[in-house]
Amino acid sequence: MRTGQLSRRIWTLAAVIILADTVWLQAQATSETYLNQQRQVEEQIRSELDKQLPVEQKVLVDWGGWLSDNFFLFDDGIESSRTLRRYDFRLWGSLNADEGIHQGYVRMRMGLNDFNHGDSYDDNEDDIEGPNLDRGWYRLDWTKFLQKYESLDLPFGLATTVGRDYVLWGTGYALSLPLDAVQVTSNIGDLEIDGLFGRTVHSWDNLDTSRPHFWDSWRYFYGVQFAYKGFEKHKPFLYYVWQRDRQDDGNPLVFLQQWQYDSEYLGIGSAGQLGSNWRYSGELVYEQGRSYGERQFRHRNKICAYGWDTQLEYFHPGKTHPRVIFEYMFASGDPDRLLSPSNAVGGNEAFTKDTGFNAFGYRDTGIALAADLSNIHIWRTGASFFPFENQKTEWLKKLEMGTDWFLYHKHHRDAAISDALADQQSGYLGWETDYYINWRFTSDLAWTIRYGAFFPGGAFSDQTTRTFLLTGITWNF
Numbered sequence: 001m002r003t004g005q006l007s008r009r010i011w012t013l014a015a016v017i018i019l020a021d022t023v024w025l026q027a028q029a030t031s032e033t034y035l036n037q038q039r040q041v042e043e044q045i046r047s048e049l050d051k052q053l054p055v056e057q058k059v060l061v062d063w064g065g066w067l068s069d070n071f072f073l074f075d076d077g078i079e080s081s082r083t084l085r086r087y088d089f090r091l092w093g094s095l096n097a098d099e100g101i102h103q104g105y106v107r108m109r110m111g112l113n114d115f116n117h118g119d120s121y122d123d124n125e126d127d128i129e130g131p132n133l134d135r136g137w138y139r140l141d142w143t144k145f146l147q148k149y150e151s152l153d154l155p156f157g158l159a160t161t162v163g164r165d166y167v168l169w170g171t172g173y174a175l176s177l178p179l180d181a182v183q184v185t186s187n188i189g190d191l192e193i194d195g196l197f198g199r200t201v202h203s204w205d206n207l208d209t210s211r212p213h214f215w216d217s218w219r220y221f222y223g224v225q226f227a228y229k230g231f232e233k234h235k236p237f238l239y240y241v242w243q244r245d246r247q248d249d250g251n252p253l254v255f256l257q258q259w260q261y262d263s264e265y266l267g268i269g270s271a272g273q274l275g276s277n278w279r280y281s282g283e284l285v286y287e288q289g290r291s292y293g294e295r296q297f298r299h300r301n302k303i304c305a306y307g308w309d310t311q312l313e314y315f316h317p318g319k320t321h322p323r324v325i326f327e328y329m330f331a332s333g334d335p336d337r338l339l340s341p342s343n344a345v346g347g348n349e350a351f352t353k354d355t356g357f358n359a360f361g362y363r364d365t366g367i368a369l370a371a372d373l374s375n376i377h378i379w380r381t382g383a384s385f386f387p388f389e390n391q392k393t394e395w396l397k398k399l400e401m402g403t404d405w406f407l408y409h410k411h412h413r414d415a416a417i418s419d420a421l422a423d424q425q426s427g428y429l430g431w432e433t434d435y436y437i438n439w440r441f442t443s444d445l446a447w448t449i450r451y452g453a454f455f456p457g458g459a460f461s462d463q464t465t466r467t468f469l470l471t472g473i474t475w476n477f
Contacts, residue, residue: 032418033076034121035205036370037468041070041086043362044448046166048474049090049107063093070472074368077421077466083116086472090134101144109134132203135178137163157187167198169225169239171283173309173373174265174359177204179221190230196223196241207358210345211249211259218247221360234272241265243289243360258297259344263289265359277315284308287357293336293348301348305357307331307373322385323402329365331357333375333411341374341416356415366406366432368452368468372418376429379407398440406432410459417459426458444476 049066072084092107110130117125139161146152161183168176181198200217208214225239245260269283285307290300311327334356339346341356348354357374365371365378384402391397408429410417422429436450449471456463 032209032372033370036365036372036418037072037074037367039362040364040367040370041470043364045088049092050166060094060096063091065092065477066090066474067477068472068474070470072468072470074468075464075466077419077460077462077464079119080464082119084119085114087112087114092135098148099144101141101148103139103141105135105137106133107135108132133164135164135166137161137165155188157185159185161185164201167196167221169194169196169223169241170237170267170269170285171271171281171309171311173283173307173361173363174267174285174287175221175223175239175241176362177360181221190228192227192229194223194225194227194239196221196225199246206247207360208259208261208343210340210343210347211247213247213249216247218245220244220246231272233274234270236270237268239265239267241267255345256295256297257345258292260300261289261291261344261358263287263291263303263358274312277317279313279315280311282308282310285357285359287359291348291354292344293350293352293354294344294346296344296350299351301350301352301354303354305332305334305355307357307359309363320385320387320389323383325380325382325404327378327380329363329373329376329378329380331359331373331376331411333357333415333417335412335415337375337415339416339420341372341418346416364404366404366408366452366454367434367450367470368432368454368466369406369408369419369430371408371429375411375415375417377409377411381405395441400438402436402438404434404436406434408432408457413459421462422456422459423461424459428457429459430455430457446474446476448472448474 066089068088070086070088072086074082076082088109088111090107090109092105095102095104109132113127113129115125139159142158142160143154146154164178164180167179167181167183178201179198180201181196184195186193198221200219202216202218204217206214206217221241221243223239223241225237227235227237229235241264243263245262249259265285265287267283267285269281271281273279287303287305289303291303293301307330309327309329311325314324316322332355333341334348334354336349336352337347337356342358348356359373361373363373365373382402382404384400386398386400388396388399408431410427410429413427414425416422417429432452432454434450434452436448438446438448440446452468454466
């Protein structure tokens with residue numbers, strides 16, 4: 001029997017189950033969008049908190065906290081209005097001893113998600129998170145240690161970091177997420193070499209939301225990265241990352257389906273400056289590996305996918321410091337993935353090559369659509385400035401205003417994207433406009449507001465404009 005005939009028979013025999021899966025996947029669609037939107041908020045918080053990491057001094061013990069109150073009002077395509085209040089408390093401490101030989105950092109997190117009645121994606125409208133370990137690592141600089149205590153001068157730099165930390169390789173297109181890891185960093189002249197052995201935080205959301213326990217993630221990462229720092233204004237890099245899925249999904253005969261997704265990523269790119277006022281970054285990623293397709297529990301399909309990102313920023317050094325950004329993101333899709341770009345259930349057709357790009361990186365893809373980087377082209381342009389930077393009033397100087405505009409198109413018009421409401425065989429997904437204000441009143445108090453509106457294209461049968469509003473205030477102490 002030919003592979004195509006066998007595949008069609010499997011689809012026919014499982015028609016009732018697939019219909020049930022389709023309804024379930026549509027219910028999951030906005031949940032996946034919601035997770036992406038929360039990731040964007042978390043990334044903004046991370047960038048602020050990482051500024052508080054220890055600096056090299058002889059002995060330094062420091063601590064602090066972060067308390068934020070955020071309000072969300074959004075339309076996800078199913079419910080015209082959902083309301084969420086999110087309260088977030090983080091307490092951190094850092095240690096830097098022996099002139100940077102020993103460094104440590106720990107940060108605990110506790111939060112509360114409070115939905116209006118009927119707005120939650122499950123029955124839990126008041127969800128307390130934590131207390132959890134948000135970050136916690138120890139770093140030992142072996143070069144400084146051996147030089148000070150053994151009078152041994154290594155011809156290269158060597159340091160190890162053990163614990164939970166945020167790992168970002170290249171520009172972060174394929175890998176940028178917190179891991180429990182052992183990281184080794186070495187410098188040989190102008191060449192920097194990084195080694196990685198780590199696993200995902202188990203509470204991190206799974207790549208495949210069709211799994212029986214999609215709220216857990218048991219993935220192991222191994223990799224090596226090379227970066228050259230010998231150029232004054234450019235930093236080229238090359239890396240290879242292996243990802244192995246070790247999650248136990250129970251009985252493999254459930255729905256005659258397995259879910260393991262094992263992937264490898266070869267990335268190459270560079271970041272730096274073009275002239276005095278231009279900055280750029282670019283990354284090209286090739287993905288290979290093995291994945292289970294729809295109704296597969298013994299044979300896995302070969303992964304052959306790719307993606308890239310290019311970004312150009314202009315910074316004006318004059319008044320109000322205006323900034324303009326241009327970015328193009330691409331992630332390949334698979335024409336057989338008709339219901340989901342990342343899931344096994346409703347995903348790639350059995351016994352065919354899987355050309356859908358799925359990775360573990362991050363990019364801002366718009367806060368209203370919040371699409372995953374798979375089967376998609378995204379063009380982004382944005383601008384920001386500080387309108388009151390030259391005013392005498394201190395508390396107005398750090399008010400930043402900005403906007404981002406996005407244009408979306410499918411790679412394969414018949415294939416799915418992460419939003420299952422894109423249910424039409426059209427390549428045009430639509431466009432989005434975002435506006436934001438970031439205002440730091442004082443060194444300890446900041447306020448932000450962000451509004452996004454997504455205007456669906458021909459790929460959506462529902463042409464209703466989706467909106468997303470976020471506003472929040474943060475106090476550091």
